[in-house]
Amino acid sequence: MSIDSRIEALVPEIKEWRQDMHKHPELDFDVHRTAGFVADKLREFGCDEVVEGIGRTGVVGVIKGSVSGNQVIGMRADMDALPIEEETGVAYSSVNAGLMHACGHDGHTAMLLGAAKAMCGTRQFAGSVVVIFQPAEEESGGGREMVEDGLFERFGIQSVYGMHNLPGIPIGHFGLRDGPIMAAADMFDIVVEGKAGHAAMPQLCVDTTYIAAQVINAIQAISSRVVDPLHPVVISITGIQSDSNAYNIIPQKVTMRGTLRALSEPVRKLAETQLISVAESVAAAHGAKATVDYDKGYPPTVSNTEQTHFATTVARSVAGEESVDANAPALMAAEDFSYMLEVSVGNYCFLGNGDSHSLHHPKYNFNDEAIVYGSSYWLALAEQGLPLSPS
Secondary structure, rough: OOOHHHHHHHHHHHHOOOOOOOHHOOOOOOOOOHHHHHHHHHHOOOOOEEEEEEOEEEEEEEEEEEEEEEEEEEEEEEOOEEEEOOOOOOOOOOOOOOOOOOOOHHHHHHHHHHHHHHHHHOOOEEEEEEEEEEEEOOOOHHHHHHHHHOOOOOOOOEEEEEEEEOOOOOOOOOOOOOOOEEEEEEEEEEEEEEEEOOOOOOHHOOOOHHHHHHHHHHHHHHHHHOOOOOOEEEEEEEEEEEEOOOOOOOOOEEEEEEEEEOOOOHHHHHHHHHHHHHHHHHHHOOOOOEEEEEEOOOOOOOEHHHHHHHHHHHHHHHOOHHHHEEOOOOEEOOOOOOOHHHHEEEEEEEEOOOOOOOOOOOOOOOHHHHHHHHHHHHHHHHHHHOOOOOO
16 A cells, blocks of 8 residues: 555645535536636646636646656546535535535545646656546536537547545545446436326226326336346336326326436347337326336446556555455446546546445535545556656
8 A cells, every 4th residue: 555645745735625615515517616716726736738618617737747748648526516405514514505515526626636736746757647627417417518528639638537435435445347337327207198087987087197007017127027137227216296186186197207227328228218118008008198208318437448457556556455346336326427438448436435424415525534545546547657667
């Protein structure tokens, strides 16, 4: 294990940045204060280039090594918060009502900033590092926006790396895996329309509530009887509502909403096709009509073999062999870093946040003890990935 002394010296400062960002959370693309703070710090550190407004409110910094080279590594952190009322009780709690950093993006941004300061101070690598500070990870696909804004072409990024803290993993531990590490996340609405009428005379109606229940049951067979059980897929109905609130009316329409998650594109497509077919067929069999509005969300987050092997080696150099799980379980949650991995090779890893509240919980807080490990990982990634002396 080798925690970098340059990072250790910066931890108090990084912690201050993190807690300041935590106190001033911003939502989606509206991260103007945070982006301004990041851009100012990058200029203060001496980045060779600082560009604002990539992907609307994203910030990019270019740090050239002490030896010139053609290799370019990208490192990404997310900046946005969540629409949650904070309940942590910490002294630096959110001052923005209804908003909080409940996912640790304040920590992600601060750790990458700390590594950028250390890189600018010593530049012990050959080539260039591009530090990427992204808005709108939680909902609106800021990663996609940055990609479409020419992030990779403009800065010549050849590989890209991302990181997310994860409660339940001990402090100082890392989790990585080759291949899919997070799922695609799609959303759908199913509207079942039948024939309304008096609840005392169901024989004169086409009962949409009953039919909706049959649709829900039938959909569950997709994961258990259609998709290969070795290829995970999750389909959850998360809400159901009718167009009536009376006790004695069979409603004309019932609407269901839900999410479909899969770790691969073929499974995602198969499950989508089956979902639509099942809903329409079950409804038709009962004399009703089902309409499905299907909205594709973030694609699967898929790490590449070579870059995952390298990132694992780097993590072990920072945290030690026993503190790195190279076959960490994939999560069925989604992440818009996936858009960057669709256009570039790279890796996405988890960093332990200890025994904290879960992500997106009003009492969650990023653990500042993780800072030294996260920032050291970023610095080591640059110096080992762009060595001054080729091995």
